[in-house]
Amino acid sequence: MSTDKDQSGRFQFFPATHIAGVAAIALLLLIVLVWPSDEKQEPHQQRLTFNLPESEPESATQSGSASATATQSQARRGSDQVRPGDSLSVLFSRNNLSARDVIDIASSVSKDVIKLRPGQQLNWTTSNDGKIQSMDIILSPLALNRITRLPEGGFKNQLVEKTAQRYPQYAHVTINTSLFYDGNKAGVPEQILIRLAGIFAWDIDFALDIRTGDSFTLVYEEIFLNGEKIGNGDILATRFVNRGRTYTAVRYVDRKGEANYFTPAGLSMRKEFLRNPIDFARISSRFNLRRKHPVLNRIRAHKGTDYAAVTGTPIKSAGDGKVIFAGRRGGYGNTVIIQHGTRYQTLYAHMNGFHRSVRRGRKVRQGQVIGYVGTTGLSTGPHLHYEFRVDGVHRDSLKVKLPKAKSILSSEKPRFLKQAKEMAAILDNVAVSTR
Numbered sequence: 001m002s003t004d005k006d007q008s009g010r011f012q013f014f015p016a017t018h019i020a021g022v023a024a025i026a027l028l029l030l031i032v033l034v035w036p037s038d039e040k041q042e043p044h045q046q047r048l049t050f051n052l053p054e055s056e057p058e059s060a061t062q063s064g065s066a067s068a069t070a071t072q073s074q075a076r077r078g079s080d081q082v083r084p085g086d087s088l089s090v091l092f093s094r095n096n097l098s099a100r101d102v103i104d105i106a107s108s109v110s111k112d113v114i115k116l117r118p119g120q121q122l123n124w125t126t127s128n129d130g131k132i133q134s135m136d137i138i139l140s141p142l143a144l145n146r147i148t149r150l151p152e153g154g155f156k157n158q159l160v161e162k163t164a165q166r167y168p169q170y171a172h173v174t175i176n177t178s179l180f181y182d183g184n185k186a187g188v189p190e191q192i193l194i195r196l197a198g199i200f201a202w203d204i205d206f207a208l209d210i211r212t213g214d215s216f217t218l219v220y221e222e223i224f225l226n227g228e229k230i231g232n233g234d235i236l237a238t239r240f241v242n243r244g245r246t247y248t249a250v251r252y253v254d255r256k257g258e259a260n261y262f263t264p265a266g267l268s269m270r271k272e273f274l275r276n277p278i279d280f281a282r283i284s285s286r287f288n289l290r291r292k293h294p295v296l297n298r299i300r301a302h303k304g305t306d307y308a309a310v311t312g313t314p315i316k317s318a319g320d321g322k323v324i325f326a327g328r329r330g331g332y333g334n335t336v337i338i339q340h341g342t343r344y345q346t347l348y349a350h351m352n353g354f355h356r357s358v359r360r361g362r363k364v365r366q367g368q369v370i371g372y373v374g375t376t377g378l379s380t381g382p383h384l385h386y387e388f389r390v391d392g393v394h395r396d397s398l399k400v401k402l403p404k405a406k407s408i409l410s411s412e413k414p415r416f417l418k419q420a421k422e423m424a425a426i427l428d429n430v431a432v433s434t435r
Contacts, residue, residue, distance in 0.1 A: 075125045075126070075127070075133065076125065076126045076127075076128070077123070077124070077125050077126075078095060078097075078123070078124050078125075078126070079121060079122060079123045079124070080094065080095055080121075080122055081119065081120070081121055081122075082116045082117060082118050082119060082120040082121075082122065083118060084118045086116055086118070087116065088102055088105065088106070088114045088116060089102045091116070091122065096130065097124070097126065097130060097132060098126075098130050098131050098132065100131075101131060101132045104153075104154060104155060105132070105135075105147060105155050107154075108154045108155040108156065108157075109147060109155060109156070109157040110157070113137070113145050113147070113157050114137070116137070120137065120138055120139075121138040122135060122136065122137055122138070123135070123136045123138070124136070131149070132147075132149060132155075133148070133149050134146065134147065134148045134149070135147045135148075136160075141162075141164075141225060141230045141231065142161060142162045142163075142164050142223075142225065142230075143159065143160065143161045143162070144159075144160050145157055145158070145159060145160075146158045146159075146160050162225060164223050164224060164225045164230065165223070165224045165225070166221045166222070166223055166224075166233050167221065167222050167224065168219055168220070168221060168222075168236065169218075169219070169220055169221070169222050170217075170218065170219055170426075170430045170434070171183075171186055171187065171188050171217070171218045171220075171430070171434070172186075172215065172216075172217045172218075172430050172431050172434035173186045173188065173215060173216055173217075173218075174213065174214075174215045175210060175211075175212065175213070175214045175215060175216075176212055176213075178210070179193060179196075179197065179206060179210060179216075180193055183196075183216075188218065189232050191232055192218065192220050192232055192235065194279075195234075195235055196216065196218065196235060196238055196240070197279065197280075198367075199235065199238060199249050199261050199269055200238075200240050200242075200247055200249070200269070201274050201275060201276065202269060202270065202271040202273070202274060202275060202402065203247050203269075203275065204240065204242050204247065204275070205275045205276045205398065206276070206279070206280055207276055207278075207279075207280055207281050207282060207283060207307065208276075208283055208398070209242055209243065210242065211242070211243050214240070214241055214242050214243065215240075215241045215431075216238060216239065216240045216241070217238065217239045217427045217430050217431045218235060218237075218238050218430075219235070219236045219237045219238070219423065219426055219427065219430065220232065220233065220234065220235045220236060220238075221233025221234055221236065234251055234259070235249075235251060236250075236251050236423065237249065237250045237251065237423035237424070237426065237427055238427075239427050239431070247263075248263060248264055248424065248427070249261040249262070249263065249269045250262055250263075250264060250416075250419065250420045250423045250424070252408070252412075252416050252419060252420075254409070254412050255412065262408055262416065262420070264420045264421075264424055266407050266408040266413055266416055266417065266420075267406070267407055267408075268406050268407070268408070270366075271402050271403060272319050272320075272340070272344075272366075272402060272403040273318045273319040273340070273344070273346075273366075273388075273402050273403070274316065274318045274319065274366060274367065275397075275398075275402070276307075277307075277315055277316050277317070277318045277346070277348065277384070277386055278307045278309060278313060278314070278315055278316065278373070278384050278386075279313075279314075279316075281307035281308060281309040281313065281373075281384070282307065282308045282309070283305060283306065283307060283308075283398075284306045284307065284308035284383055285302060285305070285306035286302075286305055286306075286396075286398070303387055303394035304347070304349075304385050304386050304387035304388070304394070304397070305385075305386050305387075305396070305397050305398060306383050306384065306385050306386075307373075307383055307384045307386065308381065308382070308383045309373045309382065309383060309384065310373065310382060311352050311372070311373055311374055311375065311382040312352060312372050312373060312374075313372060313373040313384075314369045314371075314372060314373075315348055315351065315369065315370055315371045315372060315373060315384055316366075316367050316368060316369055316370065317338055317346070317364045317365065317366060317367065317368050317370050318338075318340075318346050318366065318386075318388075319338075319340045319344070319346070319366045320340065320363075320364070320365055320366050321338040321339050321340035321341070321344075321346075321363070321364060322338065322339050322361065322362070322363050322364070323336060323337070323338055323358055323359065323360055323361065323362050323363075323364060323370075324337050324338065324339045324345075324360065324361075325337040325360060326354055326358050326359060326360050327360075328376075329349070329377075330377065331377045331378035332347075332349035332350065332377050332385065333349060333350045333351065333374070333375075333376025333377025333378075333379060334349070334350070334351035334352070334353065334354065334371070334374060334376045334377070335347065335348065335349045335350075335351065335377075336348045336351065336354065336358060336370050336371055338364060338370075343390060343391055344388075344389065344390060345387075345388075345389040345392075346386070346387065346388055346389070347385075347386070347387040347389070348370065348371060348384060348385075348386060349377065349384070349385040349386075349387075350373075350374055350375055350376050350377050350379045350382075350383060350384065350385050351371040351372060351373070351374050351376060351384075352371075352372045352373060352374025352375070352376065352382070353371060353372050353374065354370070354371045355368075355369050355370050355371055355372075358370045358371065388400060
């Protein structure tokens with residue numbers, strides 16, 4: 001038999017449909033093997049992805065959205081609170097973050113941005129390899145510094161601020177026990193009461209002058225964010241009636257954006273000296289040139305005022321000036337002497353210690369803490385001995401007439417007087433409506 005005849009004899013046992021199926025499978029295999037692939041194999045190429053700040057719009061283009069989605073799936077989030085003594089480097093080390101990023105951030109943003117304070121919260125996002133993509137340094141409930149990695153390398157900083165709502169709050173309080181007890185009982189926050197005392201500190205000695213029946217009226221701000229109270233704002237206007245005398249202060253922001261308190265006539269509430277260098281302390285000994293010294297047990301002039309307070313109570317500079325002495329001084333113990341211009345000097349003695357910023361030759365501002373109450377030198381207990389000198393002569397700090405306040409600028413006065421009149425009317429209404 002011929003070969004062709006044998007082949008045709010074999011195929012006669014397979015139906016035509018089977019033969020067609022085999023042919024189709026063969027053709028499919030051929031296509032799979034020879035058809036070109038769309039993927040380019042680049043085994044050594046590394047792709048970098050960057051997380052977008054949360055404040056950025058979710059998508060500007062389709063490709064941007066896809067990139068952000070991919071990054072979110074890879075991102076790792078973390079947070080920590082700044083502890084005393086922490087620097088950015090210490091905090092990064094504690095959280096196993098990239099040491100290289102600390103260097104890059106420090107060289108890319110201002111030093112003030114990464115100057116951390118105890119209690120601050122830091123939130124960050126990293127890539128899988130631990131590199132910072134974005135980091136928020138919380139400044140307050142309303143502001144944060146956001147540091148983000150740039151695609152070309154390095155970092156940038158952006159101050160992100162939230163808009164809060166400020167609502168006025170009103171209070172009128174009669175003092176029967178104390179400023180703080182009666183103020184708190186009326187619902188006035190302690191923070192606001194401290195500010196109130198600071199506004200009138202040049203005219204009222206809150207350790208000595210407060211009497212039962214004194215009263216105060218307040219208009220102050222409460223701050224809300226997303227419907228929730230987050231804090232208290234400024235005192236807008238206040239009136240204090242002390243021993244029959246009425247003092248009124250109005251907050252005014254000038255055209256330069258500087259805020260200060262003035263009387264309704266436009267005189268500054270801030271004078272050259274505080275009446276009292278220590279808050280809410282008890283006077284244990286007054287100015288007396290014939291006083292018997294409690295330690296030496298003989299007549300020795302007491303040329304100052306003593307304020308009894310617990311050890312460690314902050315002591316404030318009574319006015320702007322320059323420190324001319326800070327150290328140990330005989331029976332005075334630890335002492336600071338401040339020169340105010342050419343005519344005035346103040347002395348603070350028996351301190352437990354000095355504030356770290358106080359050194360001889362350094363300038364201090366009114367109200368700045370210069371030291372802390374103690375019992376060093378010839379002292380029978382913790383207190384501040386305070387002296388006030390005019391042209392080298394000791395004067396009674398409780399009775400000496402303080403320099404007059406400066407008036408508001410003439411260019412600001414018409415605008416201020418209009419505002420002061422409106423605020424005075426509000427104070428009148430609050431006092432009447434809450435009686």
